[in-house]
Amino acid sequence: MAKKILIIGAVALGTKAATRCKRVNPDTEITIIDQGQFISYGGCGMPFYISSEVDSINELRATSANVIRDPHFFTHVKDIDHVKIRTKALEINPQEQYVLTENLDTGEKEKLFYDELVLGMGSHAIVPQIKGVGLKNITTIAGLEDAEKIRTHCEKGIRHMVIIGASFTAIEIAVGLADMWNIPCTLIKRSKRMLPNLVSSTVSDMIRHDLEEAGINIVAEEDVLEFAGDDEGNVCEVVTNKQRIKADHVILAMGVKANYELAEKAGLKCDPKYGVCVNEYLQTSNSHIYAGGDLIAIKNLISGKEMHLPMGSLANRQGRIIGTNIAGGNPQTGLETFPGVVGTWCMKMHKGTVAGTGLNEDMAVKAGFDAVSINMEQLDRAHFYPEKHMMTLEVVVEKKTRRILGMQGYCADGTAVKARIDTMAAMLQFGKPTLHELSIAEVSYSPPLASAMDVFNTAGNVADNIVTGLGEFIKPAEFDALFEARDSNNYVFVDTRAGQAPLELCKKYPEYWLNIPLERFNEDMEKIPADKNIAFICNSGTRAYECLLKFKRGGRNAVNSSGGMQAMKKRGKKY
Amino acid sequence: MAKKILIIGAVALGTKAATRCKRVNPDTEITIIDQGQFISYGGCGMPFYISSEVDSINELRATSANVIRDPHFFTHVKDIDHVKIRTKALEINPQEQYVLTENLDTGEKEKLFYDELVLGMGSHAIVPQIKGVGLKNITTIAGLEDAEKIRTHCEKGIRHMVIIGASFTAIEIAVGLADMWNIPCTLIKRSKRMLPNLVSSTVSDMIRHDLEEAGINIVAEEDVLEFAGDDEGNVCEVVTNKQRIKADHVILAMGVKANYELAEKAGLKCDPKYGVCVNEYLQTSNSHIYAGGDLIAIKNLISGKEMHLPMGSLANRQGRIIGTNIAGGNPQTGLETFPGVVGTWCMKMHKGTVAGTGLNEDMAVKAGFDAVSINMEQLDRAHFYPEKHMMTLEVVVEKKTRRILGMQGYCADGTAVKARIDTMAAMLQFGKPTLHELSIAEVSYSPPLASAMDVFNTAGNVADNIVTGLGEFIKPAEFDALFEARDSNNYVFVDTRAGQAPLELCKKYPEYWLNIPLERFNEDMEKIPADKNIAFICNSGTRAYECLLKFKRGGRNAVNSSGGMQAMKKRGKKY
Structure with missing residues (x-):
C-alpha cells in the first residue's frame, strides 16, 4: 500500500516537499492542506508587486513558464494526490497519526491519517495589541x-x-x-x-x-x-x-513569529522564542513528523545557538530535503541532512544593496566571542576599468584566533556585493576561516569584474593589519565624535589625500585640518604639531594607513579613520 | 644591521613583496631590479587599453589616486631603498648569496648581495619559430x-x-x-x-x-x-x-612560459613544464630564495598535480605572503603559507561572461577521476523580477563519491556568474563539497538578486538527480547529433514546451517533432509512438525532466536534452 504523506501548509516548503517526494518515490499518496486561498506563491516578491515592478499578482503565483500554481496544477501536473485549500488543521494527534481538519467554507471536519506528516505552517506577522490597530487601512x-x-x-x-x-x-x-x-x-x-x-x-x-x-x-x-x-x-x-x-x-x-502552537499542543518539542525544534534530518521530536521553513528554530553554525531565520530560500532548500526524506531517502545516499545556517541575506535598496553573512559584532559578542568588526572601502573592479563601484566590506573577527565570524557589505552594484558575501558564506559553512585564508582566498579575476587584489582579499589584509597591531583604526562615527569635540580634545585631523578637496577643508577648519598627501609625507611629516593628538583620514583608508606607518616609524602614534571619506560619504556625513 | 632583501622583477609580485615587507619590517634594506622600462603595471588591463576602454596607458601604471608607480614612487612614497630598472639579472649564486646584474644602458655589471632573494621574473610570450615571424606588425x-x-x-x-x-x-x-x-x-x-x-x-x-x-x-x-x-x-x-x-x-x-632558466642554472628545483618549484611558504629549494607569480609551478588542490596559472591576482596574493615572510613573518602568527590553487578564472566577452573553478570534465578524467559534467540553465534572479538573465552552470562531479570537482558558467551578467563561481571556488578550497552540499549551500536571497531556489542550488539538484539515475540526460551536442541522424536512428523528439514555438517546429519536422506540453503530458503521453526512441527537450530542461519521470512511471525510457532550447540558443544552434 502507498505510504500516506500529509503536509500542512502549501506556500513554499510544503509544495516543494510534496513535489520532490513524488518525483523520488511516485508510490506515495500525498495530501496537502492549506487554510489560505492562494498556495505556492513567491511571498518575497510582494514588495516588488506593491511597487509595480512586478505587474500582476499572478506573476508571483506562476511558474517560469507562466502556469499558475493552483491546486489543479499540483494535482494534474505535479501528480499530488489531494490538495485541499481553505482547510485548517485543528489538532495533530501523533499517537494515532492523524490531523483533525476543518473546511473553512463548509465547517466540515475530517481526520486525515498519515504515515509521515510535514509541518509547513510558516509564521504570522506580529501585530501590536494597541489602541486603534483594527482601523481600516x-x-x-x-x-x-x-x-x-x-x-x-x-x-x-x-x-x-x-x-x-x-x-x-x-x-x-x-x-x-x-x-x-x-x-x-x-x-x-x-x-x-x-x-x-x-x-x-x-x-x-x-x-x-x-x-x-x-x-x-x-x-x-x-x-x-x-x-x-x-x-x-x-x-x-x-x-x-x-x-x-x-x-x-x-x-x-x-517581523514574524513561527506558527508553532499546534505543534506544541501535540507535544512536539518547541523553542518558545523561535519555533519547532528539529534534528538534522528536519524531523521534530516525533520521527514521523517533519518540519521546516519559517516554522522552525534553526541552529546558527557559528554561534551554536538556535535562531529564527524566516526566508523563502531556506524553506525551498529544506522542503526538498524533507521531500527526499519522506520519500524514503535518496535512492543512493539515503536520508538527507540540513546542518544549520550561518545566516546569509541581501537586500536591494534605493542606491545600493546591503548583504551579510555570519554574525555582526554585537551578535558575536553576545555569543561570547572577543570580537572586533573592521570596515573598509575598495572598488569592486580594477580601478582603471571604466565601470566600477566603491564597495564597503566589514569583517567580524575573533581577535585571538583571527577566526572570521561574519562579513557584511554595501555597494551600488548589488550582485558585486552579493558575490563577496556568498563567497564568505561558503567559507563559513565549510570551515572556520581565518583572516589569512580570506587574504589568500582564490576568487576569479579579470579587470572588468574584479581587482587583482580583490576587495574581498583586501578586507582580509586590512583586518589582518589591524588585529596584528600594524595600524590603529577608528570607526567613522568615532572620527565624527573626535571632530565634534575638537575644541576640547587637542586633536588635529591630518588629511593625506592629494588634490583640491583637502585644501578646502584646511580653509574651512584652519586650526584643525591639515593636508599632507602621502606623496609628500616623508618630507612634510614634521609639520604635524608635536603637542597634538592625531587622527588620519584619506579617501578610502589606504593612504592614511601608509602615512600612519611612516608616522609610527618616526616614533609617534595616531589613529586612522577606517574607510576614509568614502565611508563618510556613504553615511551621508559631510565635512 | 638591516637584513638585505633583493627582488628580481617589479611587475606585480616583486613590488607587492617589497612594499609589504617594508610595512611589516621597516628595518630591511630592499633592492628591486627589473630589466624593463615600465614597472608595476596592470598587465591584465592591456586588452582594455588596446580597445580604448582604458584611455591612457598611464592608467595601467597609476595607483587609484592617479600617481604613476615609477621608481621614484617606490623609493619616495613606498620607502623601498633601491629600485633599478633596465637592469638584468645574469646569474644567481645561492652559495655566496649574490645576483650578478647588468645595466642594459651602460653595460655595467654588479654583484648584488642578499640575505633573502625573491624571484619574480614572470613569464614570456610563446613565439613560434616559423618563417616570417620577424616581419613588422x-x-x-x-x-x-x-x-x-x-x-x-x-x-x-x-x-x-x-x-x-x-x-x-x-x-x-x-x-x-x-x-x-x-x-x-x-x-x-x-x-x-x-x-x-x-x-x-x-x-x-x-x-x-x-x-x-x-x-x-x-x-x-x-x-x-x-x-x-x-x-x-x-x-x-x-x-x-x-x-x-x-x-x-x-x-x-x-600563451606564456615561466622565465625559470636563471633559477634552473642556479640549481633551484624546477618543473620543466611549469616553472620554479616552491613549498607552501613560497620558498624554492633554497630556503633563502622565494618565488611566486607567473614564474612558479603551482599545486592544483583538486588534482594534486602541478600546473601553471599565470594570473595577476595570484601574483598579488603571493607577493604579499612573500613580503610578510621575508620580513620575518607576521609579528603575531609567524610565516605565512600559500597551499595551492583550485584554478578560478573569469573572462568578459561580447554578450556574456564565462567563468570557472576547479576541473572541467576532461581535466578531471585526466587526473584519474570517474567524472561526469552536467550543464543546466536557470535565471539568475526571481523569474518574476523584471531584470534577469539566463545563466548556464556546469557541474563536474566524481560519480561514485558525488564529490564536486569543478564548476563553469556563462551568463550575460558577468558579476552574477562570478558570484556563483567564486562561491564554488570557496567550497573547493575549504572542503571536498558534495552535490548535496551544493544543493543546500546557503547563498543570499532576495528576488532582485537571486531565486528562492537559486541557480547555484539548482545546479546541485540537477546533477544530483542525474547521478542518482532519476533523469537520463544528453548534452546539447548529443541532441544535435541524434537529430542530424533522424532519418536512420528511429528517434522522435518530444518538445514539452507550451506556446507557439514548438508548434512551428512540428510543422517544420512533421515526422520527427512532437509537442506535448508538460501541462497536458498525463493525458497525451500515449500519443508518443511506442516503437520509437524518444528524446525530450523543453525551454531549460526542467519541464522535460518532469515529463521524463512521468514517462518512466509509464514504463518507458527516454533522454532529456540538458539545458533545453536555452542552451541551444546560447550555442547558436537553431532548430
Missing part, C-alpha cells in the same frame, strides 16, 4: 491579500504611508513606494540602528542614508502607542511616545 | 610596449587583424577590436574547442557563438605554418595548413 504584509490591498490603495493615491518596523520587507516596501510611486513614507522603529542584529553602526548609517536619499523619513527610537482614526474608521494618525504622524495607510512590518 | 602581448604598438596601429587603421592563439588575452583583445574599433579579426587556434582545458564542449560552443556574434572569425584546428610579408617587410598574410589569411597586423597570443 492598517494592514500586515503576511500574504497576497495584504499585498493586493496595499497596491490597490497606492493606485488610488496615498499621501502619507507609515510603515511600522524596519524588517527587510518593510524597507523593500518603503523603497518601492518612494522610487516607483513617489509616495512619502515614514518608517518607525524602536531601535536606534538599522538592522541592529545584522550590521554594524557604520553599515547601519549607510542603510539609513540610502533610504533618506530616496526620501524616506526614518523615525528611530520611538514607540508606537496608538492609531487614531477618522469618522469613517480609517486610520489617519500614528501616535508615538514623541509625536503624531499623519497616515492614510499603515503597514505593520514588525 | 607581428607583436606579442607581453608588456606595455606591445600594447602601445597595437593600439597605435588600431588608431592608424587596421583592415585585417589576425590573432594566433585563443588565450584569455587573445579573446579579450579580439572582443575589444570588434566591439570598440569595429576591426574584423580572425582568431586562429590549434584545438577544436575554445578553452579546452577549462570548459566543456557545451560552454565552448557558447564562447564560440558569443565571439562570432561580435563578428570575430574563428579558425579552429589549423596550424600556422608561416607569415608572408610585403615589399616593405610588413606582414600581409598568415599561411595555415589549410588557407592563406590576409593580415596587416598579427598578435601572437599563444
Whole structure:
C-alpha cells in the first residue's frame, strides 16, 4: 500500500516537499492542506508587486513558464494526490497519526491519517495589541491579500504611508513606494540602528542614508502607542511616545513569529522564542513528523545557538530535503541532512544593496566571542576599468584566533556585493576561516569584474593589519565624535589625500585640518604639531594607513579613520 | 644591521613583496631590479587599453589616486631603498648569496648581495619559430610596449587583424577590436574547442557563438605554418595548413612560459613544464630564495598535480605572503603559507561572461577521476523580477563519491556568474563539497538578486538527480547529433514546451517533432509512438525532466536534452 504523506501548509516548503517526494518515490499518496486561498506563491516578491515592478499578482503565483500554481496544477501536473485549500488543521494527534481538519467554507471536519506528516505552517506577522490597530487601512504584509490591498490603495493615491518596523520587507516596501510611486513614507522603529542584529553602526548609517536619499523619513527610537482614526474608521494618525504622524495607510512590518502552537499542543518539542525544534534530518521530536521553513528554530553554525531565520530560500532548500526524506531517502545516499545556517541575506535598496553573512559584532559578542568588526572601502573592479563601484566590506573577527565570524557589505552594484558575501558564506559553512585564508582566498579575476587584489582579499589584509597591531583604526562615527569635540580634545585631523578637496577643508577648519598627501609625507611629516593628538583620514583608508606607518616609524602614534571619506560619504556625513 | 632583501622583477609580485615587507619590517634594506622600462603595471588591463576602454596607458601604471608607480614612487612614497630598472639579472649564486646584474644602458655589471632573494621574473610570450615571424606588425602581448604598438596601429587603421592563439588575452583583445574599433579579426587556434582545458564542449560552443556574434572569425584546428610579408617587410598574410589569411597586423597570443632558466642554472628545483618549484611558504629549494607569480609551478588542490596559472591576482596574493615572510613573518602568527590553487578564472566577452573553478570534465578524467559534467540553465534572479538573465552552470562531479570537482558558467551578467563561481571556488578550497552540499549551500536571497531556489542550488539538484539515475540526460551536442541522424536512428523528439514555438517546429519536422506540453503530458503521453526512441527537450530542461519521470512511471525510457532550447540558443544552434 502507498505510504500516506500529509503536509500542512502549501506556500513554499510544503509544495516543494510534496513535489520532490513524488518525483523520488511516485508510490506515495500525498495530501496537502492549506487554510489560505492562494498556495505556492513567491511571498518575497510582494514588495516588488506593491511597487509595480512586478505587474500582476499572478506573476508571483506562476511558474517560469507562466502556469499558475493552483491546486489543479499540483494535482494534474505535479501528480499530488489531494490538495485541499481553505482547510485548517485543528489538532495533530501523533499517537494515532492523524490531523483533525476543518473546511473553512463548509465547517466540515475530517481526520486525515498519515504515515509521515510535514509541518509547513510558516509564521504570522506580529501585530501590536494597541489602541486603534483594527482601523481600516492598517494592514500586515503576511500574504497576497495584504499585498493586493496595499497596491490597490497606492493606485488610488496615498499621501502619507507609515510603515511600522524596519524588517527587510518593510524597507523593500518603503523603497518601492518612494522610487516607483513617489509616495512619502515614514518608517518607525524602536531601535536606534538599522538592522541592529545584522550590521554594524557604520553599515547601519549607510542603510539609513540610502533610504533618506530616496526620501524616506526614518523615525528611530520611538514607540508606537496608538492609531487614531477618522469618522469613517480609517486610520489617519500614528501616535508615538514623541509625536503624531499623519497616515492614510499603515503597514505593520514588525517581523514574524513561527506558527508553532499546534505543534506544541501535540507535544512536539518547541523553542518558545523561535519555533519547532528539529534534528538534522528536519524531523521534530516525533520521527514521523517533519518540519521546516519559517516554522522552525534553526541552529546558527557559528554561534551554536538556535535562531529564527524566516526566508523563502531556506524553506525551498529544506522542503526538498524533507521531500527526499519522506520519500524514503535518496535512492543512493539515503536520508538527507540540513546542518544549520550561518545566516546569509541581501537586500536591494534605493542606491545600493546591503548583504551579510555570519554574525555582526554585537551578535558575536553576545555569543561570547572577543570580537572586533573592521570596515573598509575598495572598488569592486580594477580601478582603471571604466565601470566600477566603491564597495564597503566589514569583517567580524575573533581577535585571538583571527577566526572570521561574519562579513557584511554595501555597494551600488548589488550582485558585486552579493558575490563577496556568498563567497564568505561558503567559507563559513565549510570551515572556520581565518583572516589569512580570506587574504589568500582564490576568487576569479579579470579587470572588468574584479581587482587583482580583490576587495574581498583586501578586507582580509586590512583586518589582518589591524588585529596584528600594524595600524590603529577608528570607526567613522568615532572620527565624527573626535571632530565634534575638537575644541576640547587637542586633536588635529591630518588629511593625506592629494588634490583640491583637502585644501578646502584646511580653509574651512584652519586650526584643525591639515593636508599632507602621502606623496609628500616623508618630507612634510614634521609639520604635524608635536603637542597634538592625531587622527588620519584619506579617501578610502589606504593612504592614511601608509602615512600612519611612516608616522609610527618616526616614533609617534595616531589613529586612522577606517574607510576614509568614502565611508563618510556613504553615511551621508559631510565635512 | 638591516637584513638585505633583493627582488628580481617589479611587475606585480616583486613590488607587492617589497612594499609589504617594508610595512611589516621597516628595518630591511630592499633592492628591486627589473630589466624593463615600465614597472608595476596592470598587465591584465592591456586588452582594455588596446580597445580604448582604458584611455591612457598611464592608467595601467597609476595607483587609484592617479600617481604613476615609477621608481621614484617606490623609493619616495613606498620607502623601498633601491629600485633599478633596465637592469638584468645574469646569474644567481645561492652559495655566496649574490645576483650578478647588468645595466642594459651602460653595460655595467654588479654583484648584488642578499640575505633573502625573491624571484619574480614572470613569464614570456610563446613565439613560434616559423618563417616570417620577424616581419613588422607581428607583436606579442607581453608588456606595455606591445600594447602601445597595437593600439597605435588600431588608431592608424587596421583592415585585417589576425590573432594566433585563443588565450584569455587573445579573446579579450579580439572582443575589444570588434566591439570598440569595429576591426574584423580572425582568431586562429590549434584545438577544436575554445578553452579546452577549462570548459566543456557545451560552454565552448557558447564562447564560440558569443565571439562570432561580435563578428570575430574563428579558425579552429589549423596550424600556422608561416607569415608572408610585403615589399616593405610588413606582414600581409598568415599561411595555415589549410588557407592563406590576409593580415596587416598579427598578435601572437599563444600563451606564456615561466622565465625559470636563471633559477634552473642556479640549481633551484624546477618543473620543466611549469616553472620554479616552491613549498607552501613560497620558498624554492633554497630556503633563502622565494618565488611566486607567473614564474612558479603551482599545486592544483583538486588534482594534486602541478600546473601553471599565470594570473595577476595570484601574483598579488603571493607577493604579499612573500613580503610578510621575508620580513620575518607576521609579528603575531609567524610565516605565512600559500597551499595551492583550485584554478578560478573569469573572462568578459561580447554578450556574456564565462567563468570557472576547479576541473572541467576532461581535466578531471585526466587526473584519474570517474567524472561526469552536467550543464543546466536557470535565471539568475526571481523569474518574476523584471531584470534577469539566463545563466548556464556546469557541474563536474566524481560519480561514485558525488564529490564536486569543478564548476563553469556563462551568463550575460558577468558579476552574477562570478558570484556563483567564486562561491564554488570557496567550497573547493575549504572542503571536498558534495552535490548535496551544493544543493543546500546557503547563498543570499532576495528576488532582485537571486531565486528562492537559486541557480547555484539548482545546479546541485540537477546533477544530483542525474547521478542518482532519476533523469537520463544528453548534452546539447548529443541532441544535435541524434537529430542530424533522424532519418536512420528511429528517434522522435518530444518538445514539452507550451506556446507557439514548438508548434512551428512540428510543422517544420512533421515526422520527427512532437509537442506535448508538460501541462497536458498525463493525458497525451500515449500519443508518443511506442516503437520509437524518444528524446525530450523543453525551454531549460526542467519541464522535460518532469515529463521524463512521468514517462518512466509509464514504463518507458527516454533522454532529456540538458539545458533545453536555452542552451541551444546560447550555442547558436537553431532548430
